[in-house]
Every structure is written in structure tokens, then in C-alpha cells.
Amino acid sequence: xxxxxxxxxxxxxxxxxxxxxxxxxxxxxxxxxxxxxxxxxxxxxxxxxxxxxxxxxxxxxxxxxxxxxxxxxxxxxxxxxxxxxxxxxxxxxxxxxxxxxxxxxxxxxxxxxxxxxxxxxxxxxxxxxxxxxxxxxxxxxxxxxxxxxxxxxxxxxxxxxxxxxxxxxxxxxxxxxxxxxxxxxxxxxxxxxxxxxxxxxxxxxxxxxxxxxxxxxxxxxxxxxxxxxxxxxxxxxxxxxxxxxxxxxxxxxxxxxxxxxxxxxxxxxxxxxxxxxxxxxxxxxxxxxxxxxxxxxxxxxxxxxxxxxxxxxxxxxxxxxxxxxxxxxxxxxxxxxxxxxxxxxxxxxxxxxxxxxxxxxxxxxxxxxxxxxxxxxxxxxxxxxxxxxxx
Numbered sequence: 001x002x003x004x005x006x007x008x009x010x011x012x013x014x015x016x017x018x019x020x021x022x023x024x025x026x027x028x029x030x031x032x033x034x035x036x037x038x039x040x041x042x043x044x045x046x047x048x049x050x051x052x053x054x055x056x057x058x059x060x061x062x063x064x065x066x067x068x069x070x071x072x073x074x075x076x077x078x079x080x081x082x083x084x085x086x087x088x089x090x091x092x093x094x095x096x097x098x099x100x101x102x103x104x105x106x107x108x109x110x111x112x113x114x115x116x117x118x119x120x121x122x123x124x125x126x127x128x129x130x131x132x133x134x135x136x137x138x139x140x141x142x143x144x145x146x147x148x149x150x151x152x153x154x155x156x157x158x159x160x161x162x163x164x165x166x167x168x169x170x171x172x173x174x175x176x177x178x179x180x181x182x183x184x185x186x187x188x189x190x191x192x193x194x195x196x197x198x199x200x201x202x203x204x205x206x207x208x209x210x211x212x213x214x215x216x217x218x219x220x221x222x223x224x225x226x227x228x229x230x231x232x233x234x235x236x237x238x239x240x241x242x243x244x245x246x247x248x249x250x251x252x253x254x255x256x257x258x259x260x261x262x263x264x265x266x267x268x269x270x271x272x273x274x275x276x277x278x279x280x281x282x283x284x285x286x287x288x289x290x291x292x293x294x295x296x297x298x299x300x301x302x303x304x305x306x307x308x309x310x311x312x313x314x315x316x317x318x319x320x321x322x323x324x325x326x327x328x329x330x331x332x333x334x335x336x337x338x339x340x341x342x343x344x345x346x347x348x349x350x351x352x353x354x355x356x357x358x359x360x361x362x363x364x365x366x367x368x369x370x371x372x373x374x375x376x377x378x379x380x381x382x383x384x385x386x387x388x389x390x391x
Contacts, residue, residue: 002102004116004315006044006090007033009077013070014048022066025056030118033090035313041081042089049086060086100259102312106371111378112147114315119322120149126325127181130158132167132196133189133218136209136384139169140327141184143382148322155181163193167202168384184325186214200224203385207233210383211331227391232335234391236376239338241391243373246350250358250366253351257370258363303347304365307340307372314375318382327383334379341372 010031017023033046049064056063064086071088072080078093092098106113124145128134135156142152155173164171189196189209196205204224211232212218229235250256314333321329350365352358377387 002098002105002315003033003035003044003312005076005101006092007031007046009074010046010048010067010071010088013067013074014052016070017066023052023056023058023063025052028052035309036089040089041083042079042091044090044092045083045087046090047087049082049088053086064088098312099308102308103259103367103371106311106374107367110374111381113374113378114318115147116315116319117149118319119145122150124150124152125177125181126152126154126184127177128154128156128184129188130156130161131188132161132164132191132193133186133209134184135160135164135169135171135193136167136206137186137214137327138184139167140206140210140383141322141325143384144318144322144327144330145325147382148319150322161193163197166197167193167206182325184214187217189218189220191220196220204233206384207331210327213326213328232331232338233385235342236334236338236380237387238391239341240373240376240380240387241389242345243341243369243376244389246366246369247373249351250362253358255358255363255366257367258360259367303340303343304368307337307344307368310337310340311368311371311375314379318379330379330382334376337372337375337379341369341376344372345369 007030010033011028014023014031015027018025018027028048028051031046031048033044036042036045049067050060052063053060061082064082067088068080068082071077071090076093076098077090079091081089081091083089109115122145126138126141128138138154142154145152153172154170155175155177156171157174157176159174160169160171186209193205196208199205199222200208200220205220208220208224209218223231224233225231227234247257310333314337317333318330321327321333344365348365350362350369352362380387
């Protein structure tokens with residue numbers, strides 16, 4: 001079960017409770033679930049009971065109890081707890097199966113992974129000044145909200161700078177609108193598009209303009225061109241290129257990506273290597289059977305968990321970036337994915353080394369690496385930045 005699946009499951013439980021007259025409150029358009037913070041209970045949590053308590057004229061704990069009994073029986077949900085003043089905490093069943101569902105979704109949706117229709121009812125109109133950062137930001141916001149189903153029109157208060165087209169910017173109309181529109185007003189860059197293109201080129205210029213939050217000044221110096229780990233743009237694009245290189249390397253060795261085998265739930269009092277796999281540990285429990293894919297290494301250790309979680313959370317991050325008109329959120333997500341990718345890559349090499357033969361573990365690692373590469377390419381595309389296959 002992915003976070004999006006869980007959100008829909010909780011929303012369905014709210015709708016059922018209202019239909020059964022157990023809860024008298026308006027059904028929200030969506031339910032937000034968030035990964036549990038360190039020290040919290042379960043895998044995910046949501047505050048929907050607190051939101052519905054007022055309209056339902058019931059204590060939040062009572063609303064939470066009504067929803068818990070309707071969510072707990074749903075497939076993929078292992079346990080539902082009520083914590084604090086009325087938060088619902090969810091522990092998902094068979095986490096390996098949930099990881100598989102996320103990787104399947106990335107493979108099936110490709111660069112569109114994380115796109116949705118949450119904003120399909122919205123018709124948006126953005127307006128910005130004749131300034132390069134405002135123009136590039138408005139263009140990125142357009143791409144983000146369109147990816148969530150919205151229809152968008154962007155206007156500029158004056159005629160466009162001809163150099164904007166070299167940055168990929170398009171504008172639908174010019175002049176002062178007859179009615180106030182949603183303004184896109186980041187801190188100005190202080191340079192023209194032509195100057196940025198001459199110094200940085202289109203990709204580094206767009207990243208430099210979009211990576212800081214709109215209320216922060218954009219750093220547009222030569223550091224954006226450094227080919228090293230200190231440059232976040234290079235790190236993101238290098239992670240994508242490395243993921244693509246792994247696919248090519250695997251093809252030369254005669255194997256492709258595959259799922260991590262999953263041995264199923266462990267009965268009480270028993271143990272097996274599959275448990276270690278799902279928990280993110282590589283050690284083998286003495287006396288327990290080997291992993292179901294033979295003598296090869298376990299596919300993941302703890303370094304894989306942050307990457308799996310970031311990929312699972314990616315659709316929610318893109319939706320938040322669209323809702324808040326904040327492309328910097330998408331950029332920070334890509335930085336986090338790249339960082340987690342390299343940690344995973346170094347700890348769990350997707351390609352065999354030396355005389356080692358390709359195993360099911362390598363196929364599973366390759367699947368995760370390819371998913372990370374797809375997420376990075378799709379995110380860069382939304383920001384209007386190229387994702388080269390080679391660096």
C-alpha cells in the first residue's frame with residue numbers, strides 16, 4: 001500500500017462512516033497522511049479525526065475510534081492506533097509488498113510518476129513582472145500544477161524578454177489584467193536572462209533561480225557549474241546518469257531489474273532472513289533459513305529505507321509543491337533522492353563485483369536504482385531542466 005493508497009483508504013472510511021450515520025460531518029475532498037516522525041508510532045499518521053471533531057460535534061478521540069474500526073480491516077493495513085488527542089497512526093502490513101507496489105508504480109508511470117488529478121477542478125491564472133526569476137518561477141509553477149490536472153494561463157505585465165524563450169519560458173498574455181490575478185513574486189534575480197545564459201547556460205540558470213525559496217535571494221555564481229558533490233545540481237544529475245549507467249551495465253552482464261523476493265509474514269516465535277530484509281538488516285539469524293533467493297546477498301540493508309521512503313513520498317511532495325506554488329520544494333526533494341541514492345548505491349551495489357554472479361538481490365537493487373533515476377528525471381523535467389544519460 002502506497003501513501004496515496006492509504007490516503008484513499010482513510011477517505012473511504014470517512015465516507016462510509018458518514019453514509020452509515022456513525023459520523024455527521026462533511027466528507028473532506030482529501031485526507032493527508034504523513035510519514036510518522038522519529039519516535040512516533042506506526043508507519044504513517046493523519047489528523048483527520050481532529051479536523052472532523054468540530055463539524056461532527058464529537059470528541060476527536062471518539063471520531064478516531066469510529067474511523068479506526070473501518071480502516072483496520074482494510075487490506076494492506078496491519079494495525080491502527082489512536083495516539084495523543086486523536087491522531088490515527090497506521091502500521092502497514094507486509095512492508096516489502098508496499099515497496100513493491102511503489103516500484104511498480106514508478107515503472108508503469110515512468111516520468112509521470114507523481115502526477116495526478118488533485119487540481120483537476122482548478123482554473124488558475126498567474127501574473128508576473130517582466131523579470132527573469134519571476135518568469136522562470138511562473139513557468140515552473142505552471143508545469144507543476146498542470147501535472148496535477150489544473151488548467152493554467154500565465155500573463156506578464158509587459159512584453160516578454162526575447163531571451164526567456166532560451167530558458168524555456170512561455171507567456172500566454174501581456175499587459176495589465178482587468179481583474180487581480182495570482183501574482184508570482186520571488187525576490188528578483190538582479191540580472192537579465194541574457195546575462196545568466198551567457199554565464200551559466202539554461203539548465204544551471206533555471207536551477208539557480210528555482211532552488212531557493214521565493215523569499216530568498218538566488219545564488220547565481222559559478223558554483224552552479226562545478227562538476228562535484230558540492231554542487232547540488234551536479235549531484236542530482238550525476239545520480240540520474242549513474243542510475244542509467246547501472247541499467248546499461250546490467251544489460252552487458254545479461255540481467256535486468258526484478259523484485260526483491262518476499263517470504264511472507266513470519267509466524268510468532270519464528271524468524272527468517274526475509275524478516276531482516278523487510279526490517280532493513282543484512283545479518284542472518286542463526287538457525288533461520290537463508291533468504292529465498294539462494295546464497296547471494298540480501299537485496300537491501302538499512303541504507304535502502306530512506307530511498308524507498310523518498311520515492312514513496314514523491315507524489316505527495318509534487319502535489320505540495322503545486323499547491324504552494326513552490327518549485328523549490330521539488331528541487332529539495334530531488335536533492336534528497338540523489339543523496340539517498342548514493343548512500344544506497346555504496347552500501348548495496350546493484351552490479352556484481354569481480355567473480356560474483358548476478359543474483360536476485362542484484363536485480364532487486366537495480367529495480368530500486370532505476371526507480372530513483374526515473375524520479376530524478378521526472379522531477380528535473382518538471383523544473384524544465386535536462387537529465388543527461390551521461391555526465
